[in-house]
Amino acid sequence: MRRALTTLLLLVLMAGFGFGVNRFLGTKRHAQSAQTVVAVPSQTKPAFVLPGTLYLTQHGTLYRLNGGVFTDLHLPATGTWMQPSTVPGSQSIVAVLRNSAYSDLYLIGGWGQVIRKLTDNAISTSTIQFNHWVYWPRVAADGSTIYVSYDSPKTSDSYRVDFAVWTGMLTSKPTARELTVPYQYTGGDVQATPLANGQVLYAKYQISGANVFSRIALQTRPLALPVFLTAIDDDCSQPAVSPDQTQVAMICEGGTGLQGTRLEVASLTGTKLGTPRLLVDNCLCAAPAWAPDGSGLVYDAPADSTGHFQLWWIAGAAGPAPKLPKEVTTSLDLDALSPAAWLSNQ
Amino acid sequence: MYFLPAIGVALADTGHTIQRTIAPPPPSGGVSASTQTPQPTAAAPGQPFTVLLLGSDNDAKFSSDHVLTQSMILARVDPTTGHVVMLSIPRDLFVPLAGGGTDKIDKAYSNGGASAAVTTVERDFGVHVDHYAWIGLLGLVKLIDKVGGIDVVTSNPVLDDFYPADISGSNPYAYERVAVLPGPQHLDGIHALEYVRSRHGDLRSDFGRSQRQQQVLLALRAKAKLLGIADLPDIADAMANDFSTDMSIPQVAGLLPIASNVTLSNVQQVILAPPYSSSAQVGAQDVLLPNWNLILPEVHKFFPLV
Numbered sequence: 001m002r003r004a005l006t007t008l009l010l011l012v013l014m015a016g017f018g019f020g021v022n023r024f025l026g027t028k029r030h031a032q033s034a035q036t037v038v039a040v041p042s043q044t045k046p047a048f049v050l051p052g053t054l055y056l057t058q059h060g061t062l063y064r065l066n067g068g069v070f071t072d073l074h075l076p077a078t079g080t081w082m083q084p085s086t087v088p089g090s091q092s093i094v095a096v097l098r099n100s101a102y103s104d105l106y107l108i109g110g111w112g113q114v115i116r117k118l119t120d121n122a123i124s125t126s127t128i129q130f131n132h133w134v135y136w137p138r139v140a141a142d143g144s145t146i147y148v149s150y151d152s153p154k155t156s157d158s159y160r161v162d163f164a165v166w167t168g169m170l171t172s173k174p175t176a177r178e179l180t181v182p183y184q185y186t187g188g189d190v191q192a193t194p195l196a197n198g199q200v201l202y203a204k205y206q207i208s209g210a211n212v213f214s215r216i217a218l219q220t221r222p223l224a225l226p227v228f229l230t231a232i233d234d235d236c237s238q239p240a241v242s243p244d245q246t247q248v249a250m251i252c253e254g255g256t257g258l259q260g261t262r263l264e265v266a267s268l269t270g271t272k273l274g275t276p277r278l279l280v281d282n283c284l285c286a287a288p289a290w291a292p293d294g295s296g297l298v299y300d301a302p303a304d305s306t307g308h309f310q311l312w313w314i315a316g317a318a319g320p321a322p323k324l325p326k327e328v329t330t331s332l333d334l335d336a337l338s339p340a341a342w343l344s345n346q
Numbered sequence: 347m348y349f350l351p352a353i354g355v356a357l358a359d360t361g362h363t364i365q366r367t368i369a370p371p372p373p374s375g376g377v378s379a380s381t382q383t384p385q386p387t388a389a390a391p392g393q394p395f396t397v398l399l400l401g402s403d404n405d406a407k408f409s410s411d412h413v414l415t416q417s418m419i420l421a422r423v424d425p426t427t428g429h430v431v432m433l434s435i436p437r438d439l440f441v442p443l444a445g446g447g448t449d450k451i452d453k454a455y456s457n458g459g460a461s462a463a464v465t466t467v468e469r470d471f472g473v474h475v476d477h478y479a480w481i482g483l484l485g486l487v488k489l490i491d492k493v494g495g496i497d498v499v500t501s502n503p504v505l506d507d508f509y510p511a512d513i514s515g516s517n518p519y520a521y522e523r524v525a526v527l528p529g530p531q532h533l534d535g536i537h538a539l540e541y542v543r544s545r546h547g548d549l550r551s552d553f554g555r556s557q558r559q560q561q562v563l564l565a566l567r568a569k570a571k572l573l574g575i576a577d578l579p580d581i582a583d584a585m586a587n588d589f590s591t592d593m594s595i596p597q598v599a600g601l602l603p604i605a606s607n608v609t610l611s612n613v614q615q616v617i618l619a620p621p622y623s624s625s626a627q628v629g630a631q632d633v634l635l636p637n638w639n640l641i642l643p644e645v646h647k648f649f650p651l652v
Contacts, residue, residue: 101523129507133525151505159546161505185549187503190528205502205528207549210557210619212502214528238529251529258499258561258594259610261530278484286530300530305572307497307532 027046038308039331041070046328050313052292053110055084055093055341058334062095062112066345079103083136084341087170089143093341094118094170102131105148105174110343118146118174129154132175135163138328139170140194146170147192147200152178162188165202165219179222186212193241200246201229203237216250220270229273232251240288240297240339241268247318248273249297261285263299265317279314279322286336292344294318298328300336308333311340395476396649398464401559402482403512403543404520404610413482415463416543417559420473422648425549425604431648432563433616434556436580436623440633441470442540450633455480460590473649477593483513485588486542487535488490489504489566492581496538499530501558513539538562553619559649560615570605616644 008111041056049068049239056063060080062073075081080098087094091110105118109303121132136149149163162184168176174302179200186205189197193201204217204226217226230236235254241247245268252262267274280301286309288299296315303310311328400437401417418435437452444465445457464475481489490496505525511522524540531621533541542562548554573581578595591598621636629650 062368068486103525128523131523133505133523135525135527154507159506159508161507161547163503163505185547187505187528187547190503210550210552210617212554214502253499256499257564257565257610257613257615258501261499284499284530302497302532305568306494309530309532328619333532337527337529 003043003185011175036141037331038333040072041065041329041332042072044070044329044331046070046311047326047330048313048328050298050328051345052342053336054298054343055095056311056334057084058332060098060335062108064111071111073108075108075112075114082335082338084108084338085137085139086343087139088141088188089142091343093343094137094139094146094255096135096137101128103133103135105134105137105146107170114339116171117223122346129161132193133163134175136191137174138192138194141196145194146174147179148174148195149188149190149192150175151188160185162186163190165189165192165200167200180217180219180226181223182326185209189217192237193239193242196245199341200271201239201241203239204228208232214253216248216273220271229268229271234276236264238288238339240290242318243292243294247290248271249279249290249299249317251285251288252276256282265322277322279317280325284309284336287310287339289342290317292342296323298340298342300334300339301325303327303330309336310334364558364609365543392425394422394426396420396422396474397469398475398478399563400460400478400480401486402455402480403510412456415455415480416452417556418451418463418467419556419559419563420467420471423601423604423608428604428608428636430608430612430615431614432560433545433645433648434553434560434618435467435471436556436618437550437621438552438632438634439618439636440626440628441636443464444469448566450631460592468652470636471645471649473645474652477591477597479591479593480589481585482588483539485585487513487539488584488586488588489581490533490538492584493566493569495532495534496562497530498533498538498541498562498565498570500526500528500533500541501561502528504541504558504608505547506540508546509540509544518572550619553617557615560617564610564613567605567608570602573602575599575602586599594608602622614648616648 009192016282032149054065062075062081064071082096084093084095102121104121110318119134123131133151135149138147147167150166152164159168162182164178166175166181167179168174180189183206186207189202191203199217213232213235215228216230216236216239217228219226233254234252235289236250236252238251240249247265248268249265252264260282263280264276266276273336283301285299285301288297290297297317298311298313300309312325313328314325315323399419400415402413402415416437420433422431439451441451442448442495443454444462455463460478460480464478468475506524508521509524511520512518524544526541545551545555623636626635
C-alpha cells in the first residue's frame with residue numbers, strides 16, 4: 001500500500017512538473033504566433049458594406065463580395081484562379097486559371113458559370129518551355145478588346161522568358177498581336193490598363209546597374225518606343241486608372257530597399273502624370289482598384305505582422321482630401337497579385 | 347529537478363548543434379593563400395560577430411555529404427548598434443580553396459564541409475568567421491513555412507523555363523516552369539525558394555539571385571519578431587537534416603532579439619558584381635574572376651581583418 005502511494009505521489013509530482021515546464025515554456029513563446037488561422041471569406045463578414053460587386057481571390061479560389069456577403073464561385077478546382085477583371089457592358093468577368101506550367105483565360109458569368117475558355121496555352125508536356133503564361137487580363141471599354149501579359153513564343157535553345165503586352169479580341173484570339181517590346185531578361189511588361197483613347201498604360205521592367213526597376217509606361221502605338229510616365233528611381237507599377245480616366249493609382253517601391261511600398265495617386269493628362277499624392281506610406285500596399293463610381297479605391301495590405309493581406313478602402317482617393325484607410329476584411333489571406341474586379345450594381 | 351538535464355540535452359539535440367572542428371587543410375600546391383588555419387573563436391556576447399550563411403541544393407543529384415553551396419552570404423552583425431552588413435559571395439568566384447587547388451568557391455563545402463567553406467572564405471577574404479549556418483533546399487522551405495510564410499516585395503517577374511524540378515518530382519534532372527509574379531505578396535516556402543533560386547531569366551544571373559536571397563533574409567528577419575525561444579526546438583526539428591550550425595540553441599535564441607531590433611536603414615547589402623568580378627572561362631567552366639584589389643578594401647571596410 002505504502003509503495004503504491006509513493007508511486008502515485010511520484011506520478012502526480014512528475015505530471016505537475018511536466019505541466020509546469022509546459023506552462024513555463026509557453027510563457028517564452030511570443031504572444032503573437034507566426035502561424036495564424038486564416039478564415040474562409042464566405043464564412044466571414046466585412047467590417048462594412050462596399051457598394052456594387054467585387055471579385056476577390058484567396059488561395060486560388062474566386063469569391064464574389066456583394067451586400068456584405070462573400071460567396072464562393074465554386075469554379076472547377078483544376079488550378080489556381082486569380083486576377084479577375086471586369087468586362088465592360090456586362091456582368092461577366094475574365095479570370096486567369098494558373099497551372100504548374102501554363103495559365104489560361106476564362107470568361108465567367110457573374111455567379112461563377114464558366115462561359116468559355118479563351119486561350120489554350122498547354123502546348124507541350126515534353127518540352128515544357130513551349131507552354132505559355134498569360135496574366136493580368138484587362139478588357140477595354142468596348143467590351144471586346146482584351147489586353148494581357150503573355151510570354152512570347154520561344155525557341156527551346158534560349159533561357160529567355162519575358163512578358164510583353166499582347167492584344168486581341170476577347171472571344172476569338174486574345175493574344176493576336178504583340179503591342180510592346182520588353183527589355184530582355186527583365187521579366188518584361190505587365191499589368192496593361194487600356195485607356196479610352198486606345199493607348200495602354202502598363203508597368204515596364206528594366207535593369208539599371210545591378211538593380212531592376214519598374215516604370216509606368218504608355219504605349220501609344222504597337223511596338224513603338226514607350227512614353228515613360230514615372231522616373232526609374234520611383235520604381236512604380238500596378239497602374240489603376242480611375243473610371244473618369246483622370247487619375248492613376250500606383251504602387252511605388254523606390255527607396256524602400258524592396259522591403260515596403262507606397263500607394264500613390266497622380267493626375268493623368270495626355271502623356272503626363274502630375275505630381276504624385278501619397279495615400280499610404282511605409283506599407284506593403286498592393287493591387288489598387290477604383291470603385292466603379294470613382295468615389296474611392298480599394299487595395300490589399302497586411303493588417304499585422306502575420307503578413308496576410310486584407311482589403312482596405314480609401315474614400316475620396318481621387319480628391320484633395322482623401323479619408324484615412326479603413327480595413328474592410330480581417331483574418332483573410334487575399335491574393336495580393338489579384339486586384340479586385342469591381343462592378344457597379346445594375 | 348532531475349528532468350532539467352534531460353531538457354537541456356533535448357534542446358541541444360533538436361538544435362542539431364555541430365561543434366566546428368577545422369582540420370588543417372592538406373598542402374595547397376602552389377596556392378597563394380595563407381595555409382595558417384584560423385582558430386574558431388566565437389565572439390564574446392554583445393560583441394560584433396561574423397557569420398557565414400551557406401545554402402545548398404541538397405537534392406537527389408548530389409550525395410548528401412558532397413553538395414555545392416549555391417548561396418554564400420557573409421554577414422557582420424553588431425548587436426549593440428543593430429548594424430548589419432550582408433556580403434553575397436558569388437558561387438562561381440574562382441578562388442584558392444582551403445583543401446587545395448583553385449576552383450569555384452561553391453566547391454569548398456562540397457570538398458570539405460562547413461569547415462572548409464569557412465576556412466576558404468577566411469583565407470581568401472582575410473576575415474575571421476565566428477559562426478556558420480548551413481541550410482538545404484527543404485530546410486529553407488520548412489523554415490519559411492514554420493514561421494507562417496514571409497512578406498516579400500518581389501522585384502520583377504521572375505520567369506524560368508529551366509527551373510530544377512528536383513524537390514517534387516522523381517527525376518532530379520527534370521525541369522519545371524516557374525513564374526513568380528512581381529509585387530508585394532505573402533510567400534510560402536516553396537514559392538520563396540523559387541524566388542531565391544531561379545536565375546535563368548535574369549539578366550544579372552547569379553547577382554540578381556544574390557540580391558533576392560538577401561531580400562528574403564531580411565523578410566525572415568521581420569518574422570523573428572514573432573518568435574520566442576520556445577519556438578526554436580520546433581523549428582529546428584522541422585528542418586531536421588536540412589540545417590546545421592555551430593551555434594547552440596541559447597546562441598540562436600540570443601540572435602532573435604537582435605534580428606528583430608535591426609532596422610532596414612541599418613542593413614547594408616553588398617554584391618560583388620562587376621567591376622568586383624569579371625566573367626571568364628577556365629577549362630570548360632564559366633567562372634567569375636575576383637578583382638581582389640577592389641574586393642578586399644571593400645570587404646575590410648565592414649569585416650575586420652584576421
